[in-house]
Amino acid sequence: MITAGIDVGSVTTKCVLFDGKKVLGKALTQTKADPNLAAEFVYKKALEENKISKEKISFIVSTGYGRRAIDYGNTSVTEIMANATGAYWVGCPKGEIKTIIDLGGQDSKVIALEKGGHIRNFVMNDKCSAGTGRFLENMANVLGVSLEELGSFSLKSKNPIAINSTCTVFAESEIISLISKRAKKEDIIAGLHISISKKIVHMARELGVREPVFFDGGGSKNIGIKKALENALGVEIYVPENSQFIIALGAAIVAFKLATKQQK
Amino acid sequence: MQVLNNVKRALLGDVTQEKENPILERRYEEEPYSEPGKTEEFRKKILNASMQNLKSMQSKKNRPKAMAYFDKIVTGSREEEIKKSGKKVLGYFCSFIPEEILYAADVIPIRLCAGSFDTMDVAEGILPRDVCPMVKSSFGFKVLGLPLMELCEIAVVPTSCDAKKKMGYYLADYMPVWMLHLPHKKDSDKSVKLWLEEMYDFKDAVEKFAGKKISKKALEDSTKLLRKRTDAFRRFLELRKAKLIPISEKDFLLVVYVSFFDDAERWTKNVSLLCDEIEKNIERGIGVHSKDTIRLLLTGSATIWPNFKILDIIEKAGMAIAVDQSCVGTWHLYEPVEVEEYSLPGLMQAIAERYLSPSICPCFTVNDDRFDNLTELIKAYEVDGVIYHILRLCQLFDMEAETVKKILEKENIPMLKVVTDYSKEDVGQLSTRIEAFKEMILIREEGEK
Numbered sequence: 001m002i003t004a005g006i007d008v009g010s011v012t013t014k015c016v017l018f019d020g021k022k023v024l025g026k027a028l029t030q031t032k033a034d035p036n037l038a039a040e041f042v043y044k045k046a047l048e049e050n051k052i053s054k055e056k057i058s059f060i061v062s063t064g065y066g067r068r069a070i071d072y073g074n075t076s077v078t079e080i081m082a083n084a085t086g087a088y089w090v091g092c093p094k095g096e097i098k099t100i101i102d103l104g105g106q107d108s109k110v111i112a113l114e115k116g117g118h119i120r121n122f123v124m125n126d127k128c129s130a131g132t133g134r135f136l137e138n139m140a141n142v143l144g145v146s147l148e149e150l151g152s153f154s155l156k157s158k159n160p161i162a163i164n165s166t167c168t169v170f171a172e173s174e175i176i177s178l179i180s181k182r183a184k185k186e187d188i189i190a191g192l193h194i195s196i197s198k199k200i201v202h203m204a205r206e207l208g209v210r211e212p213v214f215f216d217g218g219g220s221k222n223i224g225i226k227k228a229l230e231n232a233l234g235v236e237i238y239v240p241e242n243s244q245f246i247i248a249l250g251a252a253i254v255a256f257k258l259a260t261k262q263q264k
Numbered sequence: 265m266q267v268l269n270n271v272k273r274a275l276l277g278d279v280t281q282e283k284e285n286p287i288l289e290r291r292y293e294e295e296p297y298s299e300p301g302k303t304e305e306f307r308k309k310i311l312n313a314s315m316q317n318l319k320s321m322q323s324k325k326n327r328p329k330a331m332a333y334f335d336k337i338v339t340g341s342r343e344e345e346i347k348k349s350g351k352k353v354l355g356y357f358c359s360f361i362p363e364e365i366l367y368a369a370d371v372i373p374i375r376l377c378a379g380s381f382d383t384m385d386v387a388e389g390i391l392p393r394d395v396c397p398m399v400k401s402s403f404g405f406k407v408l409g410l411p412l413m414e415l416c417e418i419a420v421v422p423t424s425c426d427a428k429k430k431m432g433y434y435l436a437d438y439m440p441v442w443m444l445h446l447p448h449k450k451d452s453d454k455s456v457k458l459w460l461e462e463m464y465d466f467k468d469a470v471e472k473f474a475g476k477k478i479s480k481k482a483l484e485d486s487t488k489l490l491r492k493r494t495d496a497f498r499r500f501l502e503l504r505k506a507k508l509i510p511i512s513e514k515d516f517l518l519v520v521y522v523s524f525f526d527d528a529e530r531w532t533k534n535v536s537l538l539c540d541e542i543e544k545n546i547e548r549g550i551g552v553h554s555k556d557t558i559r560l561l562l563t564g565s566a567t568i569w570p571n572f573k574i575l576d577i578i579e580k581a582g583m584a585i586a587v588d589q590s591c592v593g594t595w596h597l598y599e600p601v602e603v604e605e606y607s608l609p610g611l612m613q614a615i616a617e618r619y620l621s622p623s624i625c626p627c628f629t630v631n632d633d634r635f636d637n638l639t640e641l642i643k644a645y646e647v648d649g650v651i652y653h654i655l656r657l658c659q660l661f662d663m664e665a666e667t668v669k670k671i672l673e674k675e676n677i678p679m680l681k682v683v684t685d686y687s688k689e690d691v692g693q694l695s696t697r698i699e700a701f702k703e704m705i706l707i708r709e710e711g712e713k
């Protein structure tokens with residue numbers, strides 16, 4: 001039996017195919033204006049690239065902010081549930097995961113797990129984009145650096161500059177004035193990472209940080225943020241392979257569980 | 265300034281002669297900003313918001329028929345009635361104003377705390393940006409000259425939270441405002457004494473306002489009348505304990521909201537009819553949610569008609585609120601005035617006690633009563649989780665959330681804290697959180713089985 005999980009995020013849409021034991025395929029695209037189109041695209045892409053026919057898929061679960069906007073899928077779960085399920089399944093070398101930090105495009109969240117991977121509690125950022133991937137994307141634009149380069153840039157910094165604003169608009173003008181004062185790019189970028197991690201640390205403290213800590217979502221690929229978070233929290237953080245697919249994987253696992261239940 | 269002082273004298277007599285003038289001064293010579301030209305437009309907007317709520321509420325299965333009365337009152341029939349009665353009308357905020365004294369003087373009380381998104385915009389140009397939505401919304405009613413605010417000749421504002429304290433100041437530019445001194449350490453003897461004095465002053469002022477003395481008999485009658493209202497309300501609350509939830513939170517809050525401006529006797533009668541119907545429904549196994557629906561408790565900042573945003577989201581997620589802990593819900597009418605001695609001082613004493621010591625507003629420095637009440641409600645109504653609702657910029661509830669969280673952890677009751685306002689822009693995010701909360705509760709329950 002094969003199931004699919006589709007995570008319709010605010011920036012990217014992802015699909016994972018799962019057979020109960022391993023990931024059979026995955027695909028990613030930009031969500032842009034049409035979540036439905038993006039979902040269909042990743043789904044087909046994942047199937048085609050792995051030469052799996054549609055008929056073989058017994059259950060689809062959608063998740064992410066656009067989970068209701070798409071036409072197909074047997075049911076949907078929240079990205080919080082999907083994230084917890086995916087992360088717990090992937091696991092971490094240090095033992096059973098206790099805390100998940102997710103940095104997505106428009107949301108960032110922290111989830112506390114108890115034994116067995118059940119959600120004990122969670123916090124999500126409120127409606128403003130401070131402390132999310134969107135924020136970083138804007139700042140990368142202002143600095144004329146690509147999103148992917150941010151991490152390696154920040155590692156070069158010896159004197160991170162404190163960025164005081166977490167609000168996107170204010171941070172932008174703060175950076176512009178820093179550039180005009182000829183501050184080093186890497187110092188500004190390192191400062192940005194510290195500022196974003198502070199937001200996340202506040203959320204994490206609300207729940208209490210228990211190790212091992214698992215870090216996923218698009219932002220987790222940024223080594224600068226990972227370092228900043230580790231410094232601020234004083235713990236080591238584990239970033240899995242394919243960390244931006246964890247939520248889609250979680251949805252596919254939920255789909256598998258539901259399909260198994262149905263068969264009984 | 266002279267003009268307004270004359271108005272005050274006409275309303276309250278020359279209180280200045282006897283003791284400190286309790287009425288706030290208007291701050292400026294010039295007329296305050298108002299938008300009377302927009303009254304009609306906004307009246308329609310507000311009615312629309314009410315209609316929209318009602319439409320969705322009326323479409324729900326097994327909604328008690330007796331709710332029709334409250335639907336009718338909330339959509340406007342009361343305004344004309346009050347005008348025709350020719351009686352004096354007094355507006356007030358929060359849950360500390362003794363309606364017993366008002367009824368005894370034949371004055372119509374109206375609670376003015378507002379939940380309308382539409383009226384906030386106009387207030388924003390006058391009040392600072394960082395003020396809670398409830399105060400902005402209420403203030404907007406005055407600027408726009410809207411009912412029922414417009415019927416009130418005076419507003420009484422208790423010194424409860426900071427937003428309310430300073431709102432009095434702004435409101436005083438438009439109408440006479442009496443700031444009622446609410447002590448913030450409610451358990452101290454000094455506070456109790458001060459509050460009792462404040463109640464006597466209030467009675468004096470109301471007598472002047474109404475142009476008639478309040479006799480012992482009148483106060484006894486009004487106390488008994490409102491006692492009946494409390495009894496009916498308590499019966500209503502008891503019925504909410506049924507296993508099969510007999511009434512939605514939206515309907516419950518509407519019933520309480522209508523009490524803010526309805527005639528107390530008629531309201532009581534209609535709540536009794538509603539209770540009769542609900543009782544029968546319970547006997548027949550009829551409820552408004554299915555048997556295994558997750559039962560929640562809603563606490564925190566007020567959810568005032570027509571701002572039912574959070575309730576909409578919870579309903580859509582397929583959960584039910586079994587009970588709330590709110591000053592516009594459960595605790596507005598809950599406490600009875602317990603009279604030991606039917607003399608004027610005896611009555612005044614009992615009234616003063618009712619409005620201070622059992623109150624659980626977060627404006628009190630130590631508010632353990634609220635926390636105790638919360639755990640009692642959780643047990644009595646067998647709730648599976650708590651939604652802690654905070655209106656953005658409402659510091660008091662926000663600051664008490666930490667304590668509540670700790671207490672609930674001990675009780676092993678999950679809690680979700682949401683910070684939001686009257687606007688609709690965060691509905692998507694809130695839905696995700698509330699749905700995730702549901703998933704979390706379901707998995708917990710599965711684990712316990």
Ligand code: SF4
Nearest residue numbers: 358359424425591625
């Ligand atoms: S919680 Fe207290 S201060 Fe706030 S509106 Fe209610 S009674 Fe007033």
Ligand code: SF4
Nearest residue numbers: 396398425427565658
């Ligand atoms: S208690 Fe909170 S919501 Fe109520 S008026 Fe005060 S600040 Fe506003």
